[in-house]
Amino acid sequence: MSKTKAYAAHSPKAALAPYFFEQRDPREHDVVIDIKYCGICHSDIHQARNEWGDFLQESIFPMVPGHEIAGIVASVGPKVTRYKMGDRVGVGCFVDSCRTCSACQRDLEQYCEVKIVFTYNSRDQDGVPTYGGYSEKIVVDENYVLRIPDNLPLDAAAPLLCAGITLYSPLKHWNAGPGKKVAIVGMGGLGHMGVKLAHALGAEVTVLSQSLSKQADGKRLGADHFYATSNPETFTKLASSFDLIINTVSAEIDWNQYFGLLQLDGTMVVVGVPEKMVPVAAMPLIGRRRSIAGSCIGGVKETQEMLDFCGQHSLASDIEVVPIQKVNEAYERVTKSDVRYRFVIDMASLKTS
Numbered sequence: 055m056s057k058t059k060a061y062a063a064h065s066p067k068a069a070l071a072p073y074f075f076e077q078r079d080p081r082e083h084d085v086v087i088d089i090k091y092c093g094i095c096h097s098d099i100h101q102a103r104n105e106w107g108d109f110l111q112e113s114i115f116p117m118v119p120g121h122e123i124a125g126i127v128a129s130v131g132p133k134v135t136r137y138k139m140g141d142r143v144g145v146g147c148f149v150d151s152c153r154t155c156s157a158c159q160r161d162l163e164q165y166c167e168v169k170i171v172f173t174y175n176s177r178d179q180d181g182v183p184t185y186g187g188y189s190e191k192i193v194v195d196e197n198y199v200l201r202i203p204d205n206l207p208l209d210a211a212a213p214l215l216c217a218g219i220t221l222y223s224p225l226k227h228w229n230a231g232p233g234k235k236v237a238i239v240g241m242g243g244l245g246h247m248g249v250k251l252a253h254a255l256g257a258e259v260t261v262l263s264q265s266l267s268k269q270a271d272g273k274r275l276g277a278d279h280f281y282a283t284s285n286p287e288t289f290t291k292l293a294s295s296f297d298l299i300i301n302t303v304s305a306e307i308d309w310n311q312y313f314g315l316l317q318l319d320g321t322m323v324v325v326g327v328p329e330k331m332v333p334v335a336a337m338p339l340i341g342r343r344r345s346i347a348g349s350c351i352g353g354v355k356e357t358q359e360m361l362d363f364c365g366q367h368s369l370a371s372d373i374e375v376v377p378i379q380k381v382n383e384a385y386e387r388v389t390k391s392d393v394r395y396r397f398v399i400d401m402a403s404l405k406t407s
């Protein structure tokens with residue numbers, strides 16, 4: 055075991071603070087990663103504040119959040135074949151799964167039917183709590199480590215490990231591409247990656263944001279159209295127009311309003327996780343054979359495909375880099391939709407903490 059420096063939440067209401075935990079010694083197939091950057095996902099905040107207790111599980115404390123990890127391989131176990139010291143790598147939302155169920159066999163480990171091990175706020179196959187990326191290092195089985203393309207800066211690439219794949223996977227699954235009209239609801243960390251990726255895939259992209267304050271950025275990132283959902287006319291003007299809506303909003307909003315924006319056979323995919331349940335009405339769905347669906351991050355293979363796609367398109371996240379000492383301030387700003395568009399922690403700052 056080795057002592058590892060990190061930042062942790064000790065209870066749902068406490069500010070994150072410096073913390074040391076014991077990291078497992080590397081096993082034969084493990085990669086030891088020096089973490090250089092870690093993105094701040096809204097899921098980190100939901101879990102650190104125990105907002106998912108009703109749906110999933112009560113959070114495990116102390117919690118070291120962080121699942122948008124980018125770093126450099128420091129050492130590898132004797133049986134590791136995929137990585138070597140010095141490689142640029144990433145770790146996303148999970149670090150293990152059962153490897154044998156039908157979902158794992160189909161490279162859909164995120165839907166593992168037996169036991170998925172999330173990067174933090176989870177327990178590994180031996181029942182030991184997992185700790186995430188707000189930390190100086192992490193030890194991960196090589197099969198759950200991703201390769202970051204050489205042309206992408208590590209800081210801007212970090213958010214691809216969650217925000218990027220969470221939008222890439224449904225965009226691919228629901229065939230976003232030329233001739234398809236795609237709306238992204240909420241232009242935060244996930245949403246801004248949705249705009250970039252949908253545009254790169256060739257779809258016609260519309261952003262539905264609370265106001266027009268992010269309009270210029272939206273257009274710069276690749277949106278063809280930008281509307282404010284605070285203006286009721288948006289919902290009449292855009293009625294029955296989209297093939298696909300991806301809803302990234304982290305709060306309870308009236309989903310039924312958005313069903314009306316789907317054309318015949320259109321689908322709204324929910325990726326945002328509001329704290330409370332949202333009621334769904336039958337009629338707006340029945341009217342045009344519309345669907346509502348959910349989507350969870352992406353498997354290891356698809357995450358690598360997404361990273362390579364981003365490398366080919368020189369595409370990464372728009373970020374604000376912060377030292378770890380500002381993590382609590384960053385959390386407050388994320389909850390106010392005041393981030394352009396992802397906070398990324400510079401882990402070198404941990405040394406001065």
Ligand code: NAP
Pocket residue numbers: 094095096097098100216217220239240241242243244245262263264265268302303304305306307324325326327328349350351388389391393395
């Ligand atoms: P974020 O950066 O906070 O972005 C959320 C965006 O939603 C905000 O920027 C804002 O966009 C909009 N929004 C926030 N509050 C709103 C409200 N009350 N009414 C209307 N719109 C509102 O968060 P994120 O990191 O992108 O994560 C978004 C959600 O996805 C979170 O719930 C997170 O837990 C979840 N998530 C899910 C998965 C998955 O696999 N399904 C993966 C990662 C994260 P505008 O300013 O443009 O309106």
Ligand code: ZN
Pocket residue numbers: 095096097098121147216217
């Ligand atoms: Zn996330």
Ligand code: ZN
Pocket residue numbers: 151152153154155156157158159163165166167168169
């Ligand atoms: Zn499985």
